[in-house]
Amino acid sequence: MKKFRMKVNGKVYEVEVEEISDGVATDSQVVGEKISGPVASSGTSVTPSVSESTRPLPEGAEVVTAPMPGKILSLQVEVGQQVKDGDLLLILEAMKMENEIFSGTNGVVKEIRVNEGATVDSDDVLVIIT
The missing domain is CATH 2.40.50.100 (RNA polymerase II/Efflux pump adaptor protein, barrel-sandwich hybrid domain)
Structure with missing residues (x-):
């Protein structure tokens, strides 16, 4: 797995992504939460979604x-x-x-x-x- 930092809507997330080929489904980690799904091939646009458990936390909460x-x-x-x-x-x-x-x-x-x-x-x- 490779670790990356991603910025989505101004919020930074740390993710781990398994490298694959041919758009085969894979497992990834987003802030410790394991997710599964298809991976788009290079050059394809992917719209990330943020689940309830990975949304940023309110300040002072x-x-x-x-x-x-x-x-x-x-x-x-x-x-x-x-x-x-x-x-x-x-x-x-x-x-x-x-x-x-x-x-x-x-x-x-x-x-x-x-x-x-x-x-x-x-x-x-x-x-x-x-």
């Missing part, structure tokens, strides 16, 4: 990340909701155990970047609090 890989069982908050330090945000199932994920600050839920039933990896962004 408290970012709640997954402590381990697992599945989101339930969301306990909504966007716009006031939360306090220690409030329950969501429940993450990992290794057949339910893990409660709590807020580490007082603020307002700005974004929820996961849905119930979603599978997440360690350090994936789950909730943003401002």
Whole structure:
């Protein structure tokens, strides 16, 4: 894999791309998130898309990340909701155990970047609090 820095809409992303030939599908890494898809051959224009989990984070935001890989069982908050330090945000199932994920600050839920039933990896962004 080769590492590159890309600027998309004024935001810089670090990506790892596997070199291939003939436009065969490949795996890549965008800020730690593995993605798969076809690769355009040289000279072809490709419009990148930025998924929820790789979007830039708001300045000064408290970012709640997954402590381990697992599945989101339930969301306990909504966007716009006031939360306090220690409030329950969501429940993450990992290794057949339910893990409660709590807020580490007082603020307002700005974004929820996961849905119930979603599978997440360690350090994936789950909730943003401002």
